[in-house]
Amino acid sequence: MRLVLSELSGYDPDRFAGLISALLLLNYFSWLVVPATPLALVCLVAVGLAVATHVTGEIGRRRWLMPLAVVGGLLLLFFEPPTDWDARSIWFFQAKRMYFDGSIDARLDDYPGWSHTAYPSLVSALSASVVRLFGIWNEFLPKIALVLTLVPPFVVLLKRCDTTVARLLMLGSILCLTRTQLLIGSMDAHLAVYAVSAIVLLREAFALPDRNAGAGPLVPALLLISCMANIKNEGTAMAVLLLAPLAFWLIVRRRPATVAQLAGIGTLAALPAVIWKFKLTSAKILALFIGDPWERAILRLDDGSWVTILGSLLDATIEPLAVWVVLSQFMPRKLERFPLYFVIGYLGVLFLVYLATPYDLAWHMFMSVGRVTQVVKLLVAVLLVLELQQFVGRMGNSKARTA
Amino acid sequence: MMKNLFPWRGASRLAGTSIAIMTAAALMIVSFLASNVSLASKVSRHYYLTRIFQANAGEAEALPPMVHQGIVLVRAHHLQSVDISQRLWDQVEIRQRFAEGMYPIRLERNSRFVLVGSDEGSASRCRVLGEQPLVRLVEC
Numbered sequence: 207m208r209l210v211l212s213e214l215s216g217y218d219p220d221r222f223a224g225l226i227s228a229l230l231l232l233n234y235f236s237w238l239v240v241p242a243t244p245l246a247l248v249c250l251v252a253v254g255l256a257v258a259t260h261v262t263g264e265i266g267r268r269r270w271l272m273p274l275a276v277v278g279g280l281l282l283l284f285f286e287p288p289t290d291w292d293a294r295s296i297w298f299f300q301a302k303r304m305y306f307d308g309s310i311d312a313r314l315d316d317y318p319g320w321s322h323t324a325y326p327s328l329v330s331a332l333s334a335s336v337v338r339l340f341g342i343w344n345e346f347l348p349k350i351a352l353v354l355t356l357v358p359p360f361v362v363l364l365k366r367c368d369t370t371v372a373r374l375l376m377l378g379s380i381l382c383l384t385r386t387q388l389l390i391g392s393m394d395a396h397l398a399v400y401a402v403s404a405i406v407l408l409r410e411a412f413a414l415p416d417r418n419a420g421a422g423p424l425v426p427a428l429l430l431i432s433c434m435a436n437i438k439n440e441g442t443a444m445a446v447l448l449l450a451p452l453a454f455w456l457i458v459r460r461r462p463a464t465v466a467q468l469a470g471i472g473t474l475a476a477l478p479a480v481i482w483k484f485k486l487t488s489a490k491i492l493a494l495f496i497g498d499p500w501e502r503a504i505l506r507l508d509d510g511s512w513v514t515i516l517g518s519l520l521d522a523t524i525e526p527l528a529v530w531v532v533l534s535q536f537m538p539r540k541l542e543r544f545p546l547y548f549v550i551g552y553l554g555v556l557f558l559v560y561l562a563t564p565y566d567l568a569w570h571m572f573m574s575v576g577r578v579t580q581v582v583k584l585l586v587a588v589l590l591v592l593e594l595q596q597f598v599g600r601m602g603n604s605k606a607r608t609a
Numbered sequence: 610m611m612k613n614l615f616p617w618r619g620a621s622r623l624a625g626t627s628i629a630i631m632t633a634a635a636l637m638i639v640s641f642l643a644s645n646v647s648l649a650s651k652v653s654r655h656y657y658l659t660r661i662f663q664a665n666a667g668e669a670e671a672l673p674p675m676v677h678q679g680i681v682l683v684r685a686h687h688l689q690s691v692d693i694s695q696r697l698w699d700q701v702e703i704r705q706r707f708a709e710g711m712y713p714i715r716l717e718r719n720s721r722f723v724l725v726g727s728d729e730g731s732a733s734r735c736r737v738l739g740e741q742p743l744v745r746l747v748e749c
Contacts, residue, residue: 287667345667378634
């Protein structure tokens, strides 16, 4: 037993997160391309075994937070069936259709019109696999996918915490900021956690000085980014925002062999999103672009609605941004350009989306601004925890030297 | 114990601050748990242990009572599609919950089977197939 545990302790958590992300993507791919085969079930079983192995390894290392988060999360899921509108009408309904229809293609009939057929289904596909494994549909089993899909980002973020205090603070701040969002079945918090963990990995990779270093944290980062693009449509925009500097950095800083390896992995990881977009285009289902988005955008620029959009976006993000700007002045790394670029870019994308929305602007913003800007709060919290850890570590070291 | 928590030497002066941070983190986790567990007010241990692996478990709690009763009626008659009365259709939440709750049975406007509120009248040519306290299933 000790031998097994010591073997497990050799695992690199980033690679483990990458593995789970790859399995999630493969599960979604199998629902998209070969739904009649048992590939989706194989992926689900592999995800379950990998998570169980990781949890056992963490217990072996006497780290209790991840096991508690997984087991506690699974127990919490069964307290109440999903009642959130997004969860019922979009995400679990997608899973229900995939389970009963036996494929994802049946959804392209756009039934019923309000369930946002165009949205991608990474988490719903895993829910459908869980239900297929048990052979019955109820309101609880599909929720298991909510916890399993959270494992990769949590593993990445907790790996960066060196002390129990930092791990507690990291987990505490994520759970406190997302509250019930992670377990009710709305995908915004999931997407936010994925985005933050991908940013943390990229930030670390960008800081690597050695041009000849291998792919390092870039492979798990690419896989997490690909997962993001398949969780929600905003995830696609976030993925583009993260991939653009990554591509530039790779071309400038890395050896061609590493670039080719990453390009291969990135292409494979992008397949599910590309296939789904292709299916939607073939079925003439386009979410945001109903009517003429340009005309709506120009109209809203003209009638001053853009001020309302800007005001709402700033209102939702000004507090975390202010906290970040002020506290980062006391931290080892000052206000970092890469996360700041992401925040500004993402807010810009949201601004354009609201400008062109086919829905009533006031209603759309009221329903979504708080949820889609969650990523900014989470990003600030996670970066501050990581910086605080370094800050306290340096203080401790300097005190030790003085003593 | 303290050495495990704070790996650097001479950390005792920082211990107070760190314990305060740890307490804050623990409180945040407790607040998360409280907000999620409070959802479980209606759940008994019996429910929790026995119904997780039952088909359609949780439906009664998740859906409005009228919708749940309507779905029970439709399932009992093994229908493939059903319509709802105009009054129910006009209630957006009821319409949406019917559509997703009873899937794979489809909500179709031209179905001859119609769910109507128990306080609604139905055309004389319609025959009542089943009844629940809040809803009736008729064939027209």
